[in-house]
Amino acid sequence: MNSWAIIQQSLPMFEKGFVLTLWLSFIGIIGSIIVGLICSLLQYFKIPILHQIATVYVEISRNTPLLIQLFFLYYAFPVIGIKFGAQLCGIIGLIFLGGSYMAEGFTGGFNGVSKGQLESGKAIGLSQWQLARYVVFPQGFSLSVPAMAANIIFLIKETSIFTVIAIPELTNTALDLIGMYYRSNEYLFVLVVAYAIILIPLSIILTLLEKRVRYGSFGN
Amino acid sequence: MADKILQVAHLEKYYQKRHVLYDINFSVDKGEVVTLLGPSGSGKSTLIRCLNGLEPYQNGTITFEEETVTPTEKNWQQIRQKIGMVFQSYDLFPNLTVIDNILLGPTKVQKQSKDAARAEAVKLLKRVGLEDYADSYPRMLSGGQKQRIAIVRALALHPDFMLFDEVTASLDPEMVRGVLNIIKDLANTDNMTMIVVTHEMNFAQEIADRVLFLENGKILEQTPSKQFFEKPQTDRAQEFLDSMDF
Amino acid sequence: MAHSGINVLFEGTNFTRLLGGLWVTVKIAAVALILGLILGIVLGVLRTFKSRLLRLVLRLYLEFFRIVPTVVLLFLFYYILPKQMNFNLPADQLATLVFALWVGAEMSDIVRGALISVPKHQRESGLAIGLNRYQLYRYVLIPQAITLEIPATINLATRVIKTTSLLMLISVMDVINIGQQIIEANNHTHPTGVFWVYGLIFLFYFLIDYPLSWWAKRLEKRRLARANG
Numbered sequence: 001m002n003s004w005a006i007i008q009q010s011l012p013m014f015e016k017g018f019v020l021t022l023w024l025s026f027i028g029i030i031g032s033i034i035v036g037l038i039c040s041l042l043q044y045f046k047i048p049i050l051h052q053i054a055t056v057y058v059e060i061s062r063n064t065p066l067l068i069q070l071f072f073l074y075y076a077f078p079v080i081g082i083k084f085g086a087q088l089c090g091i092i093g094l095i096f097l098g099g100s101y102m103a104e105g106f107t108g109g110f111n112g113v114s115k116g117q118l119e120s121g122k123a124i125g126l127s128q129w130q131l132a133r134y135v136v137f138p139q140g141f142s143l144s145v146p147a148m149a150a151n152i153i154f155l156i157k158e159t160s161i162f163t164v165i166a167i168p169e170l171t172n173t174a175l176d177l178i179g180m181y182y183r184s185n186e187y188l189f190v191l192v193v194a195y196a197i198i199l200i201p202l203s204i205i206l207t208l209l210e211k212r213v214r215y216g217s218f219g220n
Numbered sequence: 221m222a223d224k225i226l227q228v229a230h231l232e233k234y235y236q237k238r239h240v241l242y243d244i245n246f247s248v249d250k251g252e253v254v255t256l257l258g259p260s261g262s263g264k265s266t267l268i269r270c271l272n273g274l275e276p277y278q279n280g281t282i283t284f285e286e287e288t289v290t291p292t293e294k295n296w297q298q299i300r301q302k303i304g305m306v307f308q309s310y311d312l313f314p315n316l317t318v319i320d321n322i323l324l325g326p327t328k329v330q331k332q333s334k335d336a337a338r339a340e341a342v343k344l345l346k347r348v349g350l351e352d353y354a355d356s357y358p359r360m361l362s363g364g365q366k367q368r369i370a371i372v373r374a375l376a377l378h379p380d381f382m383l384f385d386e387v388t389a390s391l392d393p394e395m396v397r398g399v400l401n402i403i404k405d406l407a408n409t410d411n412m413t414m415i416v417v418t419h420e421m422n423f424a425q426e427i428a429d430r431v432l433f434l435e436n437g438k439i440l441e442q443t444p445s446k447q448f449f450e451k452p453q454t455d456r457a458q459e460f461l462d463s464m465d466f
Numbered sequence: 467m468a469h470s471g472i473n474v475l476f477e478g479t480n481f482t483r484l485l486g487g488l489w490v491t492v493k494i495a496a497v498a499l500i501l502g503l504i505l506g507i508v509l510g511v512l513r514t515f516k517s518r519l520l521r522l523v524l525r526l527y528l529e530f531f532r533i534v535p536t537v538v539l540l541f542l543f544y545y546i547l548p549k550q551m552n553f554n555l556p557a558d559q560l561a562t563l564v565f566a567l568w569v570g571a572e573m574s575d576i577v578r579g580a581l582i583s584v585p586k587h588q589r590e591s592g593l594a595i596g597l598n599r600y601q602l603y604r605y606v607l608i609p610q611a612i613t614l615e616i617p618a619t620i621n622l623a624t625r626v627i628k629t630t631s632l633l634m635l636i637s638v639m640d641v642i643n644i645g646q647q648i649i650e651a652n653n654h655t656h657p658t659g660v661f662w663v664y665g666l667i668f669l670f671y672f673l674i675d676y677p678l679s680w681w682a683k684r685l686e687k688r689r690l691a692r693a694n695g
Contacts, residue, residue, distance in 0.1 A: 158535070
């Protein structure tokens with residue numbers, strides 16, 4: 001069979017993988033943003049105990065590989081009686097990983113607000129909460145947009161690791177097909193194209209967004 | 221004797237181990253304009269920033285309107301509503317329009333009604349000649365315009381006392397005059413009490429009732445303005461004036 | 467129950483085998499980093515040159531490595547190199563090559579970013595005293611760019627180390643692969659061994675990466691503090 005026929009035949013399977021990759025990424029990214037936001041707020045306001053817990057979580061999560069986090073969830077947790085399906089493991093793992101990256105992104109944004117801004121806020125008598133609400137958060141969120149954009153791309157790419165626990169996303173689909181039909185060139189080609197279709201437009205959109213936010217709040 | 225609005229007694233400040241302010245003592249009467257002069261690095265900005273709690277100090281007391289300040293963040297927050305401060309880098313909030321920059325303090329901190337605060341803000345904008353810029357964002361303004369807005373932002377809280385920290389130092393020369401005129405007008409028309417840190421000697425001479433001369437974190441002299449610029453008490457101050465080509 | 471599984475770690479040569487696997491992991495990461503850093507510095511400098519064609523080619527190289535997930539990169543080289551180019555490498559060397567090319571791409575962007583952030587008047591002052599292009603980079607731009615680059619480079623190193631966890635996918639005998647063998651061999655006698663083995667590997671990664679990212683953060687903080695006066 002020629003390559004185009006091979007590719008054409010595989011497209012329905014890739015389509016399923018494509019949708020699954022998008023779906024898992026979407027849930028993972030939303031979850032990561034929520035977890036990251038909570039952690040960065042706990043750290044910003046230095047909520048006793050909880051902020052130390054958040055810090056420990058962030059350090060563990062961002063200093064260990066997703067693959068081992070997934071193995072732990074999928075293979076080791078059942079031993080102590082906690083059992084999830086593969087896809088749920090994937091989502092939990094991705095959020096566990098992404099939460100710390102997002103937390104670092106938000107915290108970086110909050111810390112990036114200049115000292116002069118904080119002092120002007122204090123000088124007009126703003127309370128700590130008002131300073132956060134009117135000065136630090138609005139500016140900090142704009143400052144964290146580039147990091148958020150990088151994290152979103154990163155997390156989508158990380159879903160390729162889901163293949164190790166046999167979640168039938170894009171990479172897993174390609175590897176399965178290669179295993180069955182030995183046409184690695186064709187299937188890898190489709191795989192790369194599929195990631196390109198997701199990531200190229202997304203990174204263009206995110207770059208535009210960064211420029212816009214930057215202009216919106218700082219004018220250059 | 222005039223009312224003392226501010227008294228500073230035996231103030232000491234360290235950055236970690238570095239001693240930056242030594243036994244600072246002075247007071248400011250209501251309606252008085254005091255300028256802080258001295259070579260760069262003498263501690264002028266540090267001192268003025270201690271006066272509204274932006275810099276912690278290690279020893280001594282600050283008494284504001286007859287009450288000795290207990291230096292907690294919460295207390296300072298209350299006091300800062302009565303002390304307006306304007307910085308060298310203007311630092312308008314880039315995420316807010318000009319009018320929202322001005323209204324933030326009156327409406328959120330002092331809980332004034334939005335309409336009353338807005339009417340007042342517009343009046344102040346007119347006074348500095350920028351009423352057309354109410355809905356602009358800071359990025360659309362020149363440095364001089366930003367600094368005038370920063371002054372309005374501080375005035376909107378009806379402070380009893382103003383601190384100006386080298387407010388013209390980052391401005392292009394042609395912008396300086398406009399900003400200085402506003403400060404002068406505040407002193408002359410409103411009889412505003414103020415402490416001004418500046419390198420503009422002519423301006424200092426025009427506006428000041430009294431000069432505090434600082435060097436290496438110490439107040440070397442406190443002299444009525446007229447006398448200071450004619451014949452200061454210390455040689456160091458004379459050298460300083462000479463070096464400023466004054 | 468669970469505590470019996472911990473014995474798996476110390477039975478026979480298990481622990482030394484795991485350490486051996488860790489060594490393979492670290493070696494691949496280290497060699498890939500060194501090669502990638504050199505490649506990345508060269509490419510990064512080239513990307514600040516004027517030639518549009520050169521910049522476009524290098525940009526495409528970067529974007530390719532950015533867009534394709536590392537897992538996929540590994541498989542691309544794993545399947546395509548031997549088949550299309552008749553180029554057979556042992557899996558560990560193949561992985562080193564892939565990682566080095568990837569590090570080179572990422573590093574080129576870090577280097578370029580640092581170089582173009584050196585103020586323009588520095589470049590002009592250098593040219594004004596008659597430095598040639600090599601001297602300009604060697605004495606003015608690169609030394610100033612390095613302080614900017616170091617935290618980002620350390621962070622890249624932590625990413626490479628984490629990414630070595632993918633080595634098992636192309637059958638390199640890394641720490642995870644050996645861990646899996648140990649788990650399988652002991653599954654009957656110690657069913658909870660899986661918890662301890664993966665736990666230990668988790669800890670290994672953390673112990674390598676945490677000090678590095680702590681260091682990067684500290685350097686970055688110091689740099690920012692200095693920049694703000």
